Amino acid sequence: MVLSGCVGLPTDTDPQSLRSFEASSQAEEDLGPEEGQQPDLLLRDFYRASASPTANHSQARAYLTPPAAERWDSGTSTLIVDRLDITTQAGATSQERTFDIRGNVIGTLRDGGSYIPENGAYEATVEMELVDGEWRVSSLPSGVVMERTDLRNNYEPHNLYFFDTTERVLVGDRRWIFAGEKRLDTVLISMLMQGPSERVAPAVSTVPPSQAEFIGASEGVYRFSGLEEADAQSRGQFAAQLTWTLAMANVPTPYTYEAGGMPLIESRPQVVPDDFAELNPRVGMTAATPLYALTDGRIYEISSNQATPVDGPLGTAGNLESADLTAEGTAAAVREDGETSTLVITAGEGSVEEVLTANTISRPSFEFDPNAAWVVLNGEDVVRVVRSESTDEVAQLPVDTSSLEDLEGEVSMLRLSRSGSYAAMLIDGRVYVGVVSRPSAGSRAIVNVQEIAAELSGTALAVDWQPDGSLLVGTSALETPVWRVEQDGSSVSALSSANITAPVVSVSASPNTMYATDARAALQLPTGGSENVIWREVPGLQGVRSVAIVAN
Template sequence: MIRRRFCSALALILALAGLAGCASVPESSPVQVLREVSDGEGGTLPAGPVEGSNPLDLVRDFVFASGSSAAEHGSARRFLAPDAVEWDDAASLTVLDGQFDTVPAAGAQDPNSGVTTIRIRGTAVGRLSSSGAFEPEQATFQQDVTVVRRNGQWRISNVPAGVVVPLSIFRDNYRQVRTWFVDPVRRLAVADLRYVPSVPARAQPARALELLLAGPSEALLDAAVSQFPPGAQLRSNAVVGSDGALIVDLTGIGDLDEPARRLLAAQVVLTLSEVNVSRVRLLVDGEPLLSGTPELTREDVAALSAEVQPGADVPGVVVAGGRVRQLDGPQPSAPLPGPVGNGAYDVESAATTGDGQRLAAVVRMGGRRALLVGGGPGGAVSPVSLDAATMTRPSWTPTGGEVWTVLDGAVVARVLVDGTGPARTGQVNADQLTALGPIRDLRLSRDGMRVVAVVGGALYTAAVARRIDGEVAIRNIHRLRPDDLGEVVAADWRSAESIVAITRGTDMLVGQVSVDGLSVQQVLGNNLTPPLTAIAAAANRPLLVTDQTGVWSFAGGDQAAWRQVLGGAPDAVPLYPG
């Protein structure tokens, strides 16, 4: 979002100096002008009000025009009467889902009087924070706007602070980017979703750097950290050199060791790659941040990304009939060798690590549940000192050093498996989550920074906060799309930014939701037999669900229907590694 008058004045100064954007530039630092980040598309403002518009259409067109943030929402301001010149467009940005209405407000004056009140009515899905992060909150929305007739034309004379934008218009005018921060335990870069105005594109690198310097969003607060010290800033505006590399000159970095400098470089380069910057000349006080490596590309820092996906050679498996079975391969549905597949245990659910080297299984023992941990499929397993009437399916951290499950819907347990001795158990502080109701499903994201949980039939995401003293807590909880999803049964991570959930509804049996709740998309479900009971997902792999007839697979693309991969198994629980 473009800041208030201060930011506009600063942008004007920078523009007069041949610069772009609203970056933080110290007054005492020299500004080096080489050439702009991209060739100048200034962004043509959408059309203003249509002559002769009635009050309802005028307000509706105003809402659509509010999607463009250019020139302090200059297009939307064309709809305002002089009385509304102080409209505070920077106060907030609310996103409406799909259809919205403009109707006369209750008790509104007759339009023949020359003044009336129009109500904007719809469903809000959330708001864009000042940090450029989307914060989900689906709720009924209404806002009243006063409209007056001046010189024969209707104009808005009073509008509440903030901007209201339909989701489709928001998508047209804002670009999703990932800013990158640091997992303090694994010391790897993790992504944090943000949104920046699409126009002008030349300002996007400056805005991305501004968000990066400001630190993680509320969603990852206390979970991710930044290698930028509090006093770090741009020494000069980021500009493109004559060789095409973006020059980013920082100051206030302090005394960072080489690993910390490399992580900082990864934060900058990965973030700028989101806005089409392919090469970065990263400097500190005019000197290369990394000695001997003045210029960096995404490939140079890719190894520092925490994004982990199951290896292509690690197969998915399924638990059915109390045994862990193959899901594909030369003998689909054949039980795996070893105790989890030969009937020695009555297995209810299971999960392997991303590399397939370890397995955890929840087994039934009378009316209780126990957790077994051991080698990969076919290997020996040992019981862990956990006992409960119910346990959720296991979920592994990306290192394979911890496996999580929920006991009796109320206690989030983690089991430490470090290979140096017997597995050790510990708890996760999940008080904020359990206060919402019983936890029916919980999955760690494959970068280890978040969980998705089904609590009391609702879908939630939260951050995994780890402290130096070893405490682990679930924080920053957000509910995703309650009106669209209804009662949720189970969920899994499709990617670090995408979740797939199954529901008890009929309108949306399977839905894909962005991690921040901005978007929800119905997945084809025309040949499934509800109710659905289990789901498995992973990047670049088909979705797997269990219905009343067995396990089905859907890869999307040109596939017109789900394909059954295991029949006669309504109790099956499919799983991908992780």
């Protein structure tokens, strides 16, 4: 019979295997197939075993006939499906069987462990035969296919850290690494030396010189070459990247780096994360964040369970539609002016300055730099509003959104990540994430846009970043109004629906609390709570329908 396998995927992706960063010498117990196992159950176990990449998928090859094990090219692609449906074709005999395999492709794992969300169909044909009284797979498509649960059970997500293009903040590049790796530290460093993933590359700069190489680790020392000509600043930045990549993966401190037999940083033979505290990616996950609220068109500060109007026009306006605030107290707000909307920003001493007017203006979103905020005008044009530190003048700069031209619908919401390197957008009720590139000093562009959380089926009404880098999404879905979505789209999970009523029109999150405005009130839920936790009204906002705003 002719082997067939087809996958309905976008043509601009190029799935690759993960073998380039595997430790091929890593030993792993070879479980193998059970004796006398029925063919359909053995086939399911084969797919589970395929999740282990060690020794060229040797565990999975034990389920194949010797010729099939030799022919199977497991390196062509790694597809992630929601689940696999296995059905026996007609014509089965006591010696041979053919199975139809179907599933929905939700993602691919590319070279280096990057997860790319997809939305397509998987169909394949697998043949099995009886060999010495045991069923074995005799013919199958190339590549690895695993269910989402097997990805979660066998791989762990970790961030590599690269500097953004301004070299002021570290940007996480999420990778999936096989959980059986015995030397996670050297795997992470090797991947870091290979540079950022193709998707994230436009948003970051690579600090180590191109000729730098990771020699290896021994006796607790990580050794590098090719850094002889690097200046002290470059060496320090490289050490910061290494340190936070290892620290966020819970690799024990302190760290010793050597380049050419000398300490990477001359004055610090050993380093710890506190040596680079100003670059701490955990700041957003641990720092106290001021809480504000938009109620009756005014901005209130929430403190000690009390709501107090902020000083100045924003606390008395009465016609504000949306707002964003920074931890430093800078505010940008959209004011309703009859049939149009006006963007205003704080201008010092409690005053505000009118910046621009349009038919509709989305909720503002600040960059890492509190002097720059983004808005969407009339659902189409993304504008970056920047206040000059030297002249105090405000400039309006268009953001290149040509990557969105093929997407149908208006951009109803845009939220920048804490680093300002990722942009989450709602377009026609769907969730998209792109990266922010910097073609020149004053210009920005949203590139490499991908839809994540296709499961929400166009019901999304609100989106915002959580401090851990995931997304919080409010929807119009009656049974599941609020969702958590991982930044790379690898996981989409419904949060507690107890005591919350769709539609959820606003969401935000602090390190300890998630906030949502449903059909009745502003509610809060502790992060990490169980499924039975109840959403409760935000103290200080009881009895009024408000929008909670977490300052970043």
